[in-house]
Amino acid sequence: MRTRKITEITNFELVLIVLIVQEYKYISSKRIAYFDSSKPQPHQFTILVHSIPVSAGGSISNNVQSFFMEYHPTTYLSHLVVQKTYIFSNLAMRKEVQAAFVSFKSRYGAAMALHLQQSDDPTEWVTEQAPEPHDVYWPFFSSSFMLKWILNLVVIVAYVLLTILFFIPVLIVQGLNNLSQLEVLFPFLTSILKITFVSQVVTGYLPNLLLQLFLKMTPPVMKFLSSIQGFISHSEIMRSACMKVLVLMVWNIFFANVFSGSVLNQLSFVLEPKNYPARLAVAVPAQASFFIAYVVTSGWASTSSELFRLIPLIWSLLRKPFSEPTTDEFEAPSFSYHWDIPRVLFFCLLGIIYFFLAPLILPFLLVYFCLGYIIYRNQFINVYAPKYETGGKYWPIVHNSIIFSLVLMHALAVGIFTLKRLSLASSLMFPLPVMTLLFNAYCRKRFLPIFTAFSAQRLIKKDIDDSSDPELMAEFFSKLVIAYQEPASSPLDHSTNCDSETYPLLSSTQF
Structure with a gap:
């Protein structure tokens, strides 16, 4: 055996x-x-430089130009200092911040500047890859190096506190799974809980529905926490929120449910850390029925509801009378990376763990993945339109x-x-x-280096291929200079091009 x-x-x-x-x-x-x-594409030739030192009597723009003309004379092309726009009494005021988008004549030149430390002081002339122009997240460009570091600490502390606080609803859910515990805590419910239908609803469906309601609140909260960490793009914010939601789900749905179920039955569990593996081996199989119900209520139901998208429909109907009329008739929705990916990965975790502990859960997971493949394939083809390119990251x-x-x-x-x-x-x-x-x-x-940066071989080959069409590159470089203007200072484009409505990514023809 x-x-x-x-x-x-x-x-x-x-x-x-x-x-x-x-x-x-x-x-x-x-x-x-x-x-x-x-x-x-603009982001292939551009880096973001922040924490730019300001000399007495000098401007940020002059400092950037003199620095890169001195240390990157053959590859430097242009720069655009980030300006924050403040509106007071319908008057727009612009203020330069210590950050600039610096563009280069080649992808290889941009990569060299990106991966080299620009100053002896690592807190000055800090570089990072520029996102796509429409992917830029503008609010935190004025943040200094120290402020970003402090905000990161604040976010970590807030995330830990939220993870701990989420343990409270998990305890409530586990209490509903144990009728004997409910009868002890609430004696007046004993007669009601003895009704077969009530007990089945309370132990079978109500815990998972309550857990789903609590989980629905986590993606927006995690997205907000990620947005104040100093990320410069919406895609980075979503990726950070995705990891936060995934860790929270693994801890608060899997571990917290398993541990709380053990604590309710045996308080000595927390007092014997050395026995955690053995206790976990007992507690995890015991929670198999709960996770089967969770797959049905959370997996099957939520995936099926994705076809109808009732909540977005109701929200759009309620919002429409109060919104200003625009020329755009329809804005295609985008995929919720920070919610759907963690959910799929959590079900993968359940399948890997329970395949030898409780194989009965596998058919339920198989139905979920087959259903998800069919539904999301339709959504990706006919419903969702990406707001930015993730590149498999x-x-x-x-x-x-x-x-x-x-x-x-x-x-x-x-x-x-x-x-x-x-x-x-x-x-x-x-x-x-x-x-x-x-x-x-x-x-x-x-494999991982391929997902962080492209090789010099790939960059140089691509630069050589582009140099064969000098007219295209001349037009591209002329538009690259203004590609990273803040939306508040850029002229509005009221064109009704159907391609841009269906595919919101900036096409190469725009540059």
Whole structure:
């Protein structure tokens, strides 16, 4: 029996590792192919420089020009100092901040300036990759290096506090799962809870519905926290919010439900940390029925409701009488990366962990993934329109989530074998997490750099290809100078081009 279980776990992990490698190769190749086929885009030639030192009597613009003309004379093209627009009594006032978009004559020149430290003082002339012009998040450009550092600390503390506070509704949900606990806490409900229909609703559906209501509030909160961390683009804010929501879901839906269920039955759990693996091995299988109900109520129901999009429809109908009339008839919705991706990854975690603990959950998960594939395929083709290009940068989050799920599965397997006093089986499990972590290290060395920056070989080849059309590049560079103007200081475009309504990404013809 124990040999069969170890063989199942090993075979499952080997298959999963092969699939991850194949997917990493596929997404990496698609990312490179997308770059090779793209026409010149402003963010490929531009970096953002902030914390620019200001000399006495000198302007920020002059400082930027003199610095890059001196240290990057052959590649520097132009710059645009960021200006904050303040409106007082219908009067617009502009103020320069210590940040500028600096453009270069080639992608390689921009990459060299991006990855080199520009000053002996690392808090000055700080560079980062410029986002697409329509992806820029303007509010925090005036933040100094120290202010951004303080805001990061504030966000971390706030995130930890919110994660702890979310434990309260989880305890309430677990209380609803235990009728005996409810009868002890609320004796006057004993007669009502004895009714079969009421007890089934209270223990089967009500806990998951309440948990869903609490979870609905987390994505906007996490998006707000990410927005004050100093990110310069909407895409970075969404990616940061996605990771925050994922960690919160793993802790507050999986671990908190498992731990709170154990605490309600056995208060000594928290007093014996050394027994956590063994206790976890007991508690996780015991929560299988709860997670099956969660897959049905959260997975099936929410995915099915995605087809009708009733909440956005009702919200648009309520908002329409109070909104100002515009020339745009329709704005296509965008995909909620910070909510839908964490939810899918959480169900992946449940499938990896429970495949040998409680295989009964697997058919429910299979139905969810099949349903999700059919529905979201339709949504991506016919409903959603991207507001910015992610370039496959969410895949490393998916990879890290799967690796974490595998390591957690190994820990649970060791705990179960320890409980059954199968010391040999527990010992045979230890090479698996080591192999998983080594595989993760290999992927970080082999594939992850492709998702952080393009190689010099790729950049130079692309620059050489573009140089074959000097007229196109001359027109592009003439428009690049004003590509990163703040919307408040840019003229409004009232064109009704149907292509831009359907595909809000800036096309190469605009530059």
